[in-house]
Amino acid sequence: MARPLESGRADRPPGRLTPQVAAVLRPELDALAEDIMAEIRRTIPAYARLPERGERQELRLGVEQVLRTFVDRISGSEESRERRDELCRWLGRGEAYRGRSLDALQAAYRIGVQVAWRRVAEIGQRHKLSSAVMSQLAGALFAYIDELASLSVEGFQQARARVGDSRAEARRRLLRLLVGRPRPSKAVLARAAEAAGWRMPAEVVPVAVPPKARTAPEALDAGVLRDLDRAEPFLIVPGPLDEERLAMLTAALPERRGALGPSVPPTEAADSLRWARRTLALMDAGILAVTGLARAEDHLLELWLLADGALLDQVARRRLAVLSGMGDGRRRRLIETLGAWLESEGNAVETADRLQVHPQTVRYRLRQITDVFGDRLGDPDSRFELEAVLRAERLRRGGLPELPKTGSPDVSGR
Template identity: 70%
Template structure:
C-alpha cells in the first residue's frame, strides 16, 4: 500500500486533500487496503489448492472497478496500482525463494502464477468498471434513492446492508451525516448539487443527506442549488442516527413555516434545540400547562396574561424585581404588586426547584406558541 500511494498520485491525494474530495479519498483507503489483503489471501489459497475465498476476492475487485467509474476516473490509476503491486509482491517472493533455496523451476512457476493472478484481478476490476459505466444517470440516481431510504429505515438496517448498497450506488459511507429538509415541491437545481449527496426530491417531503456537517462552504453550495433558498438542516449525527437528524430538520422547517423561527435560508436545527424540545409534543405541553397553571384558572384572561408574563420574566431574571420591571417596561412597584399576587396563587411551588423549572419551561413554550395561531 505504501508503494502504491508513493508512486501513484491518485491514491496519494487523501493524505492532504480538503473538503468532500479529501473525505472521499480517506474513505477509499480502507477499501483498497481490504482488497489488497483479500487478494493476497486468495493467492495463497489458490496455490495451495483451495478456492474458498475467491468469491469474496472477485466482488472486492469488481467493487474497485466500480468505484473508479463512479468517481469519474479512468482505469489507468488502478491498472498502475496492480502493476506496482505485482512488482512489490514479486520482489518479496524472490527474496523468500532465495532464502529458502527454491529451484529456478519453482521460482519460474511462482512467477507465472503471480503474473497470471494479477491479470485475473485486473480483468475483474474491468468487469466492475464496465458494469458501473453501463448504468444510466437515472439508474444510478435510483440506486442512491434506495440507499437513502435504507439509511433512514426504521428499524435500522444493518451496517452490512448499508455498505453493500453504498458500494452498488458508488457512495462512500461517512461516519457522520446531516439531513436537510426541503419544502414540498421545492425547486432544486440537481446539476448544482454536490455529487456526494443523497437526494429524495419527489413526494411531499423532499430531503437530502449530506456527508459530515453543513459547514460554510457546504451551506453556500446547497443554497446555490435551491432557487427559493429555503430549507432546514438537522443536527450532524452518526450515520445510524440519520433519521433523527431528518426529523429535527423537518420540525425546524415546520416552525419556520409557522413563523415561530426566523427563516435563515437554510435554517440550522442546531441553533434552535431548545425551541424544538419545548414544542416537541403540543398535547403533552397542554397537559403540563394545565397542571402547573391551574391556580390561575379562576382569573380573567387579562389577569392571567399579566401574571404569567411577570412570572416568566421574574424566573428568567432569577428573582430580580428591578430587572423584571425593565423587561416588562413597567414600574418596579407594579412588579412587586403582581409578585404578591403570584406568591399568593402559587405558594410553595416557587420555593421548589423542580416546580420553578417546569413553570419556566411552560411559560417559554407558551410565548413561542403565541407567535403562530397554528400552534395555539
C-alpha cells in the same frame, strides 16, 4: 519467385480475400497478439497496472480471439463471429462494471490496429502481395476495428444501464436505512453504502426541503443522497457542512429555503432529519423568524419546548389551571410577570427591568402570584415546569396559554 496473390474474382464480397491470403496470415497470429499486448501495456497506463492473472489474461485472450475471427472472415468463414461479438460486448461490459470509461479500451483498439497493420505490411512485402490485395486488407482491417469498437460500446451501454438501475435501487435502499426506524447498525449501513457505491462519511447533514420546492439537482455533488419526490423531500449531505458544501446547497436550492439538521454520525441521520423537518415546520408557521437555510442546532431549545403541542397543552393546563378563573387582562399580566421573574431567578428589580414597569408593581403582582400558586413556587421541579411552559407559550402563542375561563374579564389595570 513467389507469385503475387490476387484478391480473386471481382464479385467476391467486401472484406473477403482468397484462402491463400488467410493462410499466410494465420501463422503470424500468436506473435502479433504478443506484440499488440506489449504495446498496449507500454502505452496505456490503465492496462500497464493490470496483474498477470485476471484482467490482463482476459485481455490477451480477447486479442487472440479477434485476430482469429478477422482471418476467418477474410477467408469467408463466419463460424467464430458470434463468439467474437459476445467477447467484444463482454469487454465493454467489464469496463462499465469496473467503473471505468471506454477510453482505455478504445485506445487499445487503436493501438491494436496500428500494430496489426505494420505486421500485415511486413507480411505483404515478404509474400509479395499485390497492391490490390494490400488495399483490400487495409480496408477490411480498419472496418473490422470499427466494428469491434461498436460492439464494445454496445456492451458498455448495456452494462451501464444495468449498473445504473441497480445502483439507483441500492441508493434508495440506503436512504431508507438512513432515515428509517429502527436505527441501523454500523455494519448493516456499511454494507448498504458499499452496494450503493457511496463512501460512508464519519458524519452527515440531513437537509429538509419544502414540498415541490424549486431545486437544481445537477448542482449537487455526486455523494449527496436525495429524495426530492416524496411529500417531505430531503437531502443527505456527506461530511461536515463547510463553506463549500453550503455554497453547493445554495446553488442547488435556488429559493434558498430549507432546514439543516445537526451534523451527526450516519446511524443517527433519522433523528437529525426529524429535527430539520421540525425546524422547517416552525419556519413555515412563523414561529421561527428565519429566512434562507436555517440550522436546527441554532434552535434546539425551541425544538425541544415545542416538540409535542398536545403534551404542552396538558402541562400548561395542569400547571396554570389556578389562573383559569381570571380575566384575560389580569391573567396575561400575571403570566408575563411570573415568566420574567422565573427567568430573572427571583430578582424583582431585574424582573421590573424586563417588563419595563416599577419594581413596586412587580412586588404587588408577585404577592398575587404567591397567593395563587402557594408553596409550588418554592419547589424546583414546579418552577422548572412553569418556566418551560411559559417559554413555549411565548413562542407558540405570544404568551397567553389557552386555558378554560370561568371568571369575568379583569379591568383593574394592576
